[in-house]
Amino acid sequence: MAFSAIFEMAGSEARITLEGELDASVADQFRQTVEHAAQDKPQKLILFMDKLQFMASAGLRVLVFAKQRMGRDVAIYVIGATGPVLNTMQMSGFHQAVYLQESYP
Amino acid sequence: MDTRIDFYPTHQHQGYKLRPGRPVPFGATLVPGGVNFAICSRYATSCTLVLFEKGAATPLVEIPFPEVFRIGNTWCMVVFDLDYERIEYGYRMEGPWDPGVGHRFDSTKILLDPYAKSIGGRDVWGKPPDWNDPYPHRARLIFEDFDWEDDRPLETPLADLVIYELHTRSFTQHASASVKHPGTYAGLMAKIPYLKELGVNCVELMPIFEFDEFENSRPNPVTGETMYNYWGYSTVGFFAPKAGYAATGPLGMQVDEFKNLVKELHRNGIEIILDVVFNHTAEGNEHGPTLSFRGIDNQTYYMLTPEGYYFNFSGCGNTLNCNNPIVRMMVLDCLRYWAAEYHIDGFRFDLAAILGRDPWGAPMPNPPLLESLAFDPILAKCKLIAEAWDAGGLYQVGSFPAYGRWAEWNGKYRDDIRRFLKGDEGMVPALAQRLQGSPDLYGWNRRGPTASINFITCHDGFTLYDQFAYSQKHNEANGEQNRDGGDDNHSWNCGVEGETDDLEVNVLRQRMIKNALAILLMSHGVPMILMGDEVGRTQRGNNNTYCHDNDLNWFDWSLLERHTDLFHFARQMIAFRKTHSLLRAREHFGLSSTQADFIWHGVHAWNADWSPGSRTLAFLLRERQAGQGGNTNPVLYMALNAYWDALPFQLPELPVNYHWHLFANTALTSPQDIYEPGHEVPLEPYQGSFLVGGRAVVILVGRP
Numbered sequence: 001m002a003f004s005a006i007f008e009m010a011g012s013e014a015r016i017t018l019e020g021e022l023d024a025s026v027a028d029q030f031r032q033t034v035e036h037a038a039q040d041k042p043q044k045l046i047l048f049m050d051k052l053q054f055m056a057s058a059g060l061r062v063l064v065f066a067k068q069r070m071g072r073d074v075a076i077y078v079i080g081a082t083g084p085v086l087n088t089m090q091m092s093g094f095h096q097a098v099y100l101q102e103s104y105p
Numbered sequence: 106m107d108t109r110i111d112f113y114p115t116h117q118h119q120g121y122k123l124r125p126g127r128p129v130p131f132g133a134t135l136v137p138g139g140v141n142f143a144i145c146s147r148y149a150t151s152c153t154l155v156l157f158e159k160g161a162a163t164p165l166v167e168i169p170f171p172e173v174f175r176i177g178n179t180w181c182m183v184v185f186d187l188d189y190e191r192i193e194y195g196y197r198m199e200g201p202w203d204p205g206v207g208h209r210f211d212s213t214k215i216l217l218d219p220y221a222k223s224i225g226g227r228d229v230w231g232k233p234p235d236w237n238d239p240y241p242h243r244a245r246l247i248f249e250d251f252d253w254e255d256d257r258p259l260e261t262p263l264a265d266l267v268i269y270e271l272h273t274r275s276f277t278q279h280a281s282a283s284v285k286h287p288g289t290y291a292g293l294m295a296k297i298p299y300l301k302e303l304g305v306n307c308v309e310l311m312p313i314f315e316f317d318e319f320e321n322s323r324p325n326p327v328t329g330e331t332m333y334n335y336w337g338y339s340t341v342g343f344f345a346p347k348a349g350y351a352a353t354g355p356l357g358m359q360v361d362e363f364k365n366l367v368k369e370l371h372r373n374g375i376e377i378i379l380d381v382v383f384n385h386t387a388e389g390n391e392h393g394p395t396l397s398f399r400g401i402d403n404q405t406y407y408m409l410t411p412e413g414y415y416f417n418f419s420g421c422g423n424t425l426n427c428n429n430p431i432v433r434m435m436v437l438d439c440l441r442y443w444a445a446e447y448h449i450d451g452f453r454f455d456l457a458a459i460l461g462r463d464p465w466g467a468p469m470p471n472p473p474l475l476e477s478l479a480f481d482p483i484l485a486k487c488k489l490i491a492e493a494w495d496a497g498g499l500y501q502v503g504s505f506p507a508y509g510r511w512a513e514w515n516g517k518y519r520d521d522i523r524r525f526l527k528g529d530e531g532m533v534p535a536l537a538q539r540l541q542g543s544p545d546l547y548g549w550n551r552r553g554p555t556a557s558i559n560f561i562t563c564h565d566g567f568t569l570y571d572q573f574a575y576s577q578k579h580n581e582a583n584g585e586q587n588r589d590g591g592d593d594n595h596s597w598n599c600g601v602e603g604e605t606d607d608l609e610v611n612v613l614r615q616r617m618i619k620n621a622l623a624i625l626l627m628s629h630g631v632p633m634i635l636m637g638d639e640v641g642r643t644q645r646g647n648n649n650t651y652c653h654d655n656d657l658n659w660f661d662w663s664l665l666e667r668h669t670d671l672f673h674f675a676r677q678m679i680a681f682r683k684t685h686s687l688l689r690a691r692e693h694f695g696l697s698s699t700q701a702d703f704i705w706h707g708v709h710a711w712n713a714d715w716s717p718g719s720r721t722l723a724f725l726l727r728e729r730q731a732g733q734g735g736n737t738n739p740v741l742y743m744a745l746n747a748y749w750d751a752l753p754f755q756l757p758e759l760p761v762n763y764h765w766h767l768f769a770n771t772a773l774t775s776p777q778d779i780y781e782p783g784h785e786v787p788l789e790p791y792q793g794s795f796l797v798g799g800r801a802v803v804i805l806v807g808r809p
Contacts, residue, residue: 024190
């Protein structure tokens with residue numbers, strides 16, 4: 001399934017909806033989306049991952065980048081991550097750096 | 106990576122953009138727009154970078170280093186626009202093939218970078234490899250962007266450590282472990298609550314540098330089961346965590362997973378020490394594979410005989426030439442990397458006596474490698490622990506060149522305590538030394554008790570349960586007709602060899618295990634417990650399980666239910682040690698009023714029996730001023746009876762207003778065998794003696 005990362009601002013929240021498979025070939029596309037979001041200086045970054053099927057280490061690298069790019073004051077929420085995507089975050093410890101939630105209002 | 110306008114390509118090769126690289130750091134380093142590759146060889150005449158698409162059988166491209174890219178003996182080159190996630194790299198080296206003088210260059214081989222930080226090829230433990238792969242262990246690139254938050258090495262004082270030696274796969278591979286990712290770093294992380302409950306504050310991991318479990322793998326002649334290089338004491342890459350131990354190994358994320366484990370251990374107050382094997386490599390002798398060092402610079406990396414053969418001080422075919430300046434630099438770079446990038450708290454050096462040999466094998470009085478490690482500013486707070494002997498006969502327990510920094514696995518502690526426990530005569534004087542942190546070994550040069558890593562069992566040899574269940578080794582499963590493994594186990598089967606239904610024998614075995622744990626945790630020095638000894642783990646009498654990927658090595662977690670009493674005993678003993686600073690002395694012999702002071706007793710108070718026939722000893726451990734001038738700190742008393750009958754031990758007099766309280770009595774069964782620290786049971790007033798059971802120990806606390 002083709003990867004897509006769709007960004008929108010909702011008030012002070014940057015929302016990115018991820019779909020498909022996030023591997024090395026598309027990681028830069030995700031990275032640019034995060035860069036784009038960071039320019040609006042959001043207070044929260046909400047990553048919707050319920051339709052993300054797979055995340056390779058390259059995808060995780062972008063999440064780490066997002067955390068560093070946004071700064072400590074910007075809370076990152078990962079919404080709806082399941083299966084291998086959730087596993088990848090848990091085993092690499094990234095789940096501790098974000099708020100994992102099943103849904104987001 | 107950000108692009109920089111002053112960092113541009115100057116050369117090209119088959120469309121790949123290049124420029125001269127930087128000679129340091131060695132290895133592959135991400136730089137703006139590309140990757141800096143740097144590798145050195147004293148005797149190579151040329152070098153070629155070989156790039157693969159991840160997992161591909163044939164190279165993507167081979168890029169010879171232009172001669173102008175060589176600085177001294179170092180080839181360095183930046184290659185631009187590489188897909189970091191998808192490439193693997195190696196080298197070909199041209200140079201002389203002249204084994205008689207130590208040169209074994211072979212440009213048909215693709216060689217692993219000694220500084221590779223991530224290595225593919227054995228991504229899933231035990232998955233049979235492609236034996237025809239021209240490049241079986243493949244260097245990969247990594248990002249060093251792990252989010253450590255505020256983590257850093259814990260710097261727990263050595264005297265306060267309780268070390269737990271474990272094998273990463275064995276700890277959680279058994280089905281009874283009930284973890285989501287058995288046998289992995291993630292699995293170990295899931296068991297951190299258990300380690301906390303037990304009370305240990307340091308784990309020592311058997312080798313986790315990348316190794317090949319298939320090295321010398323073979324079918325078991327009896328069972329047909331594959332026997333592996335299971336323990337991993339044979340390094341392929343010193344800078345890379347073992348991918349097959351990572352649940353994320355197939356994703357190439359072992360670096361993140363291992364760092365996460367370290368961070369979680371630290372978050373729970375547990376240090377991590379790595380067992381590192383710098384004495385030899387996985388390349389074996391002249392009949393072994395050429396994976397890396399042999400083809401890069403054989404004469405530099407290995408100790409060679411005058412005829413060009415491999416010295417074998419390791420017992421594993423070759424010996425790393427650690428006091429060659431290039432190798433020394435690699436070892437130092439490696440440990441600095443693990444300390445700085447992985448926040449590792451310390452290192453235990455396998456067969457460390459080898460590290461003090463010169464390139465011709467002779468022991469040096471002032472080995473530069475050991476000195477460098479001792480005084481290195483990045484390793485300054487890391488624990489450095491030597492296994493102070495080697496397979497070439499060099500035994501340096503008590504005399505290892507320490508520079509005020511090195512501690513040692515105290516093999517004499519192990520042997521003396523084992524012999525006292527089994528009832529050998531003439532062991533009481535040695536026992537007294539070991540209880541005090543071995544001042545006979547470490548007092549002469551003021552190294553203190555923390556120079557002594559006290560252990561009764563470790564991965565080599567019997568488990569603690571087997572120590573009292575087998576008088577002989579039973580290594581038939583290793584396929585060598587029981588010839589392998591040591592014969593000097595000082596073990597005793599308590600009357601029946603192996604498993605038995607005899608209740609009396611089993612009760613005695615449990616008591617002997619408790620005796621051992623009690624002595625270990627009451628001794629000055631740093632205690633180390635072998636994985637599973639706290640629940641009676643057995644290897645069924647096998648004292649050399651290096652090759653078994655099965656329940657001979659795996660931790661059977663159902664033992665925790667079957668031996669709840671043992672676990673409870675071990676947990677309370679650890680808690681007792683943590684409660685009483687008297688047990689965690691920093692120096693031998695208390696000269697100041699607040700330091701621990703041993704006062705020896707025996708069956709008769711103030712009259713220890715040091716004679717050859719003695720099997721009893723008791724001691725009082727106290728601050729010199731305890732009970733005087735407002736000092737109300739407790740005093741501790743331990744009576745050790747290795748005699749087979751119960752003996753009354755006359756108790757020494759306590760300071761005024763102090764009373765005896767019973768903390769542990771191994772002659773009793775659970776729950777009367779031990780109490781929670783602070784909740785010890787008071788003895789009868791004026792009780793002047795204590796009947797200590799045969800082959801039992803008693804621990805009392807004297808306090809107001």
